[in-house]
Amino acid sequence: MTLNEMGQLAQQASDVLALIKSKDKNNVLVAISTALKENTSKIVAANRLDIEAAKNAGISNALLDRLLIDAPRLAAIIVDLHGIATLADPVGEEFDSKLLENGLKLCKRRVPIGVIGVIYEARPNVTIDIAALCLKTGNACILRGGKETINTNLILVDIIQQALIHCNLPKTCVQYIENTDRSLIAELLKMDQFVDMIIPRGNSGLQQFCKENSTIPVIIGGVGICHLYVHTTADLDKALAIIENAKVQRPSVCNALDTLLVDECIAATFLNKLAKHLIPLGVTLIADKKAKQYLQYPAIDAQLGDFDKEWLSLNLGVKVISGLNEALVHIKKHSTQHSDGILTNDLSIANQFIDHVNSAAVYVNASTRFTDGSQFGLGAEVAVSTQKLHARGPMGLQELTTYKWIGIGDHLIRN
Amino acid sequence: MTLNEMGQLAQQASDVLALIKSKDKNNVLVAISTALKENTSKIVAANRLDIEAAKNAGISNALLDRLLIDAPRLAAIIVDLHGIATLADPVGEEFDSKLLENGLKLCKRRVPIGVIGVIYEARPNVTIDIAALCLKTGNACILRGGKETINTNLILVDIIQQALIHCNLPKTCVQYIENTDRSLIAELLKMDQFVDMIIPRGNSGLQQFCKENSTIPVIIGGVGICHLYVHTTADLDKALAIIENAKVQRPSVCNALDTLLVDECIAATFLNKLAKHLIPLGVTLIADKKAKQYLQYPAIDAQLGDFDKEWLSLNLGVKVISGLNEALVHIKKHSTQHSDGILTNDLSIANQFIDHVNSAAVYVNASTRFTDGSQFGLGAEVAVSTQKLHARGPMGLQELTTYKWIGIGDHLIRN
Numbered sequence: 001m002t003l004n005e006m007g008q009l010a011q012q013a014s015d016v017l018a019l020i021k022s023k024d025k026n027n028v029l030v031a032i033s034t035a036l037k038e039n040t041s042k043i044v045a046a047n048r049l050d051i052e053a054a055k056n057a058g059i060s061n062a063l064l065d066r067l068l069i070d071a072p073r074l075a076a077i078i079v080d081l082h083g084i085a086t087l088a089d090p091v092g093e094e095f096d097s098k099l100l101e102n103g104l105k106l107c108k109r110r111v112p113i114g115v116i117g118v119i120y121e122a123r124p125n126v127t128i129d130i131a132a133l134c135l136k137t138g139n140a141c142i143l144r145g146g147k148e149t150i151n152t153n154l155i156l157v158d159i160i161q162q163a164l165i166h167c168n169l170p171k172t173c174v175q176y177i178e179n180t181d182r183s184l185i186a187e188l189l190k191m192d193q194f195v196d197m198i199i200p201r202g203n204s205g206l207q208q209f210c211k212e213n214s215t216i217p218v219i220i221g222g223v224g225i226c227h228l229y230v231h232t233t234a235d236l237d238k239a240l241a242i243i244e245n246a247k248v249q250r251p252s253v254c255n256a257l258d259t260l261l262v263d264e265c266i267a268a269t270f271l272n273k274l275a276k277h278l279i280p281l282g283v284t285l286i287a288d289k290k291a292k293q294y295l296q297y298p299a300i301d302a303q304l305g306d307f308d309k310e311w312l313s314l315n316l317g318v319k320v321i322s323g324l325n326e327a328l329v330h331i332k333k334h335s336t337q338h339s340d341g342i343l344t345n346d347l348s349i350a351n352q353f354i355d356h357v358n359s360a361a362v363y364v365n366a367s368t369r370f371t372d373g374s375q376f377g378l379g380a381e382v383a384v385s386t387q388k389l390h391a392r393g394p395m396g397l398q399e400l401t402t403y404k405w406i407g408i409g410d411h412l413i414r415n
Numbered sequence: 416m417t418l419n420e421m422g423q424l425a426q427q428a429s430d431v432l433a434l435i436k437s438k439d440k441n442n443v444l445v446a447i448s449t450a451l452k453e454n455t456s457k458i459v460a461a462n463r464l465d466i467e468a469a470k471n472a473g474i475s476n477a478l479l480d481r482l483l484i485d486a487p488r489l490a491a492i493i494v495d496l497h498g499i500a501t502l503a504d505p506v507g508e509e510f511d512s513k514l515l516e517n518g519l520k521l522c523k524r525r526v527p528i529g530v531i532g533v534i535y536e537a538r539p540n541v542t543i544d545i546a547a548l549c550l551k552t553g554n555a556c557i558l559r560g561g562k563e564t565i566n567t568n569l570i571l572v573d574i575i576q577q578a579l580i581h582c583n584l585p586k587t588c589v590q591y592i593e594n595t596d597r598s599l600i601a602e603l604l605k606m607d608q609f610v611d612m613i614i615p616r617g618n619s620g621l622q623q624f625c626k627e628n629s630t631i632p633v634i635i636g637g638v639g640i641c642h643l644y645v646h647t648t649a650d651l652d653k654a655l656a657i658i659e660n661a662k663v664q665r666p667s668v669c670n671a672l673d674t675l676l677v678d679e680c681i682a683a684t685f686l687n688k689l690a691k692h693l694i695p696l697g698v699t700l701i702a703d704k705k706a707k708q709y710l711q712y713p714a715i716d717a718q719l720g721d722f723d724k725e726w727l728s729l730n731l732g733v734k735v736i737s738g739l740n741e742a743l744v745h746i747k748k749h750s751t752q753h754s755d756g757i758l759t760n761d762l763s764i765a766n767q768f769i770d771h772v773n774s775a776a777v778y779v780n781a782s783t784r785f786t787d788g789s790q791f792g793l794g795a796e797v798a799v800s801t802q803k804l805h806a807r808g809p810m811g812l813q814e815l816t817t818y819k820w821i822g823i824g825d826h827l828i829r830n
Contacts, residue, residue, distance in 0.1 A: 015747075019770060100792050104785055111773060113803050192626065196803050211607065215626050217633075217804040238826035245828035341822075354821055355434060358526065366824030370519055375829060376820070377515050388528050388611050388817040389632040389805040402803040405791070406769055407756075409781030411653035413660035414790060 003187050006142055007194030009172035010115040014140035017173055018112045022089035024167070028135055029085040031163040033078045036128070039159055040071055047124065049151040059148070062252065066122040067149055077125050084132045087379040090398045091138050094406075103412050108403040112138035114196040116400070117188050117216065121146040121202045127156045130199075131174045133382050137400040140173050142195065144188065147180035154178065189214035199383050204310075219395070221385040224254035224338030225310050226368040229261040229327040229353070231344035236270055238365075239343040240277050245367040246341075248281050252312050254384060255339050255371040259307055259317035261327045267294045267320045274318075275299070283314045290320035307334045324349055328356045335359055338386050339368040360386055360393035418602050421557055422609030424587035425530045429555035432588055433527045437504035439582070443550055444500040446578040448493045451543070454574055455486055461570040462539065469563050477667065481537040482564055492540050499547045502794040505813045506553050509821075518827050523818040527553035529611040531815070532603050532631065536561040536617045542571045545614075546589045548797050552815040555588050557610065559603065562595035569593065604629035614798050619725075634810070636800040639669035639753030640725050641783040644676040644742040644768070646759035651685055653780075654758040655692050660782040661756075663696050667727050669799060670754050670786040674722055674732035676742045682709045682735045689733075690714070697729045705735035722749045739764055743771045750774055753801050754783040775801055775808035 017025075036043065047069040054067055069077075090110050097107035116139050120126045127145060134141040145153040153176060161171035177184050189198060192215040199219045200210040210218045228246060230239050246257035262270055267290070275285060275297030285291075285299035286306050292299055299318070307317050307330070321327055331340050341363030342353040350364045361371040371393060373381025378396030385391050391399040432440075451458065462484040469482055484492075505525050512522035531554050535541045542560060549556040560568040568591060576586035592599050604613060607630040614634045615625040625633045643661060645654050661672035677685055682705070690700060690712035700706075700714035701721050707714055714733070722732050722745070736742055746755050756778030757768040765779045776786040786808060788796025793811030800806050806814040 018773070098792060100790070102785070102790060104781060104790070106791060109769075114773075211630050217802070235826065242826060242828055249829065343826075350823075354524075358433070358529075358819060361820040361822060364821075364823045366519060366822050366827040367829050369829040370517070370822055370824075370827070371820075375515070375517060375519070376521060377513060387632070392817055393820045402807055404773060405776040405786075405808045406778075407776060407781050407785055408765075408779045409785075411650060411657060411758075412781040412785070413657055414664065414782050414784040 006175050007191045010140040011194045013170040013172040014114045017138045026085040028167045033081040035159045035163045046151040046155040050149050105408040110401045110403050113402050116141045117195045117198045119144045119200045124149040124152040127153050142175050144177040192216045220387040221383050222254050225258045225336045227259045227331050227340040229342045232263045233345040234343040242367050251314050255368050261321050264320050286317045288319040291318045339371040421590050422606045425555040426609045428585040428587040429529045432553045441500040443582045448496040450574045450578045461566040464566040465564050520823040525816045528817050531556045532610045532613045534559045534615045539564045539567040542568050557590050559592040607631045634800050635802040636798050637669050640673045640751045642674045642746050642755040644757045647678045648760040649758040657782050666729050670783050676736050679735050699730050701732045703734040706733045754786040
């Protein structure tokens with residue numbers, strides 16, 4: 001099948017999905033979860049092929065771990081699927097209703113976006129996750145996973161499609177681009193006739209490629225150079241706990257801390273406290289010149305460009321600054337507008353920070369790790385947007401919908 | 416100045432605009448309106464140059480009318496400016512506030528988008544309109560008008576910039592691309608480093624060009640192939656009034672009616688009633704084969720592609736169909752998802768129409784002409800979006816904003 005044919009079929013499937021009841025959409029999710037459970041051994045066997053191939057290709061252990069689906073991980077995915085089924089369905093909700101002076105009874109009704117194209121790498125759980133979130137919101141999807149997980153993804157999509165057929169829905173509600181040639185991505189990005197939104201889940205190279213080549217709206221996101229600024233008035237012990245959480249809990253994700261900015265007047269005390277606490281946890285400090293002067297612990301000299309790196313590791317950039325203004329200037333220059341926070345006990349300083357920092361999520365005395373759909377109470381997350389249109393920050397079910405205006409008149413003409 | 420320098424300056428200006436008070440933004444609008452009034456004769460003189468040049472270039476009377484700014488039109492623009500100043504400022508509003516179980520106090524705060532690029536043709540009033548709406552919402556803008564209005568636009572922008580300086584704001588809050596070479600548009604569309612949103616206000620050729628060449632999110636819109644479907648149960652007299660309003664009131668705009676679909680069982684009566692009523696008003700019927708058979712009045716045979724035309728004139732496509740299903744199929748195939756409506760007295764049919772037609776605005780027993788920011792009670796309109804992301808249908812002040820999440824914790828870490 002050509003990509004164009006897939007697009008056409010996806011659009012037809014989306015017309016069907018847009019009109020089915022919440023109950024029926026939830027039934028599909030349950031049917032998928034049942035089928036996944038029944039096919040556990042098949043899925044694990046397919047995944048083993050991917051893992052073997054990855055090992056032979058000399059892929060790192062960290063990446064191998066991301067590729068892996070074993071029985072316990074699959075069980076967790078199935079639990080998540082049931083969770084999505086229990087979430088409220090945003091589709092059909094009517095809001096902003098009003099009776100206008102001109103006599104028009106007007107409201108907005110939430111409707112699916114249509115067809116979503118998702119391009120992602122590694123993690124095969126994304127296949128199920130995205131398919132489920134799209135189905136829940138009445139959207140068809142065209143998926144394009146990485147070649148490292150092709151065996152796993154093909155069996156997962158086959159199981160999803162069988163479940164769709166079982167529920168009397170077109171299997172083309174969820175389609176997968178099997179050809180792993182990169183040219184197919186470029187082709188997908190031009191299919192604005194059929195695809196309404198592109199979500200690239202991957203590194204900044206992929207994001208940039210989509211931005212430059214897509215004629216379809218792209219949700220840029222998931223790349224976070226995140227900052228915490230330790231203000232003079234911060235409670236240093238509690239600051240330490242937040243910094244540890246932001247850096248150490250899960251360093252490989254986009255909401256992990258990358259750069260710590262420290263006020264100079266507390267640098268001598270705090271930096272050594274920090275080093276003493278974090279180094280035993282495996283953290284490597286990448287310190288600017290001033291920070292190095294204060295540090296009595298080992299640290300690597302920050303090189304040009306180090307403050308523009310999303311570390312995705314236990315590295316932590318550290319920079320000593322003169323106060324709020326320098327913090328704001330640094331963040332403006334280096335942040336990817338994902339998640340940035342301040343640790344302070346000064347309300348006025350906190351408010352200035354909130355006003356001036358223009359990131360998807362701005363924190364006061366909290367870890368950057370909170371930027372997440374489920375932490376934000378959205379129940380699910382399809383992506384974390386770092387662009388400004390449509391949605392910003394964690395995107396849940398509602399962000400997979402749009403609206404149409406409905407105007408009802410009693411034979412109404414415009415004056 | 417290079418376009419890149421303009422972009423940089425716009426971004427700096429947007430940082431200033433994002434943080435000023437509503438009062439100060441309104442003061443700028445009043446200052447602009449005062450300056451416009453004081454410079455009426457200068458503006459009219461500059462406009463006369465454009466009109467002269469257009470006449471010499473043999474431009475149509477309809478287009479000449481769109482170019483014209485005389486004293487009464489300028490006075491109307493000034494009234495509109497004061498209107499924008501009195502609208503509520505969406506920026507700073509906090510919404511979706513919640514205290515999460517994890518302890519995080521979370522809300523969304525509405526903030527400006529940043530820098531808006533607007534590409535438009537003809538109408539010089541757009542220059543003032545867009546500048547005012549952007550200033551009101553704290554956005555900087557880069558404007559690119561058509562070459563036919565260069566003299567008028569340059570003086571208007573100069574007046575706006577003088578007013579900005581007078582109010583102690585950077586004049587680069589509103590910038591204008593003076594070079595009318597089309598290559599500048601292509602360059603603007605790649606400036607994603609500085610520009611956050613592109614609004615092309617023009618024909619489908621311009622929209623397509625922007626879609627294909629922009630690395631910045633584009634608001635596609637303003638092109639409407641609009642339908643009304645006259646169902647068997649429609650009140651035929653009232654239907655006539657609505658059709659007249661939708662087609663005749665202002666045929667050159669995007670929410671004007673293009674195609675009328677008529678149920679076959681009422682075709683014999685209704686089509687002749689329609690022709691008798693509309694032909695004296697200057698309407699030309701472009702009828703499909705079946706409609707021609709029923710019509711006892713003159714009509715032009717519809718050619719291949721006629722139902723894919725946004726007429727922007729007193730032409731009206733007419734097609735006889737077998738019922739709701741054929742109407743839905745026709746609309747799905749030919750609508751630009753701008754504004755489509757049904758005229759019916761059958762509630763069940765009305766609801767099916769609303770459910771199935773996926774346009775920005777869907778009407779029951781009302782004119783398509785209502786699709787408009789001010790008719791929808793938004794107070795203003797920057798564009799009518801026919802795409803699905805960010806905003807759909809008329810875009811007012813709120814649609815020129817985005818939000819950031821603000822998370823406040825009492826030294827909170829993620830579990």
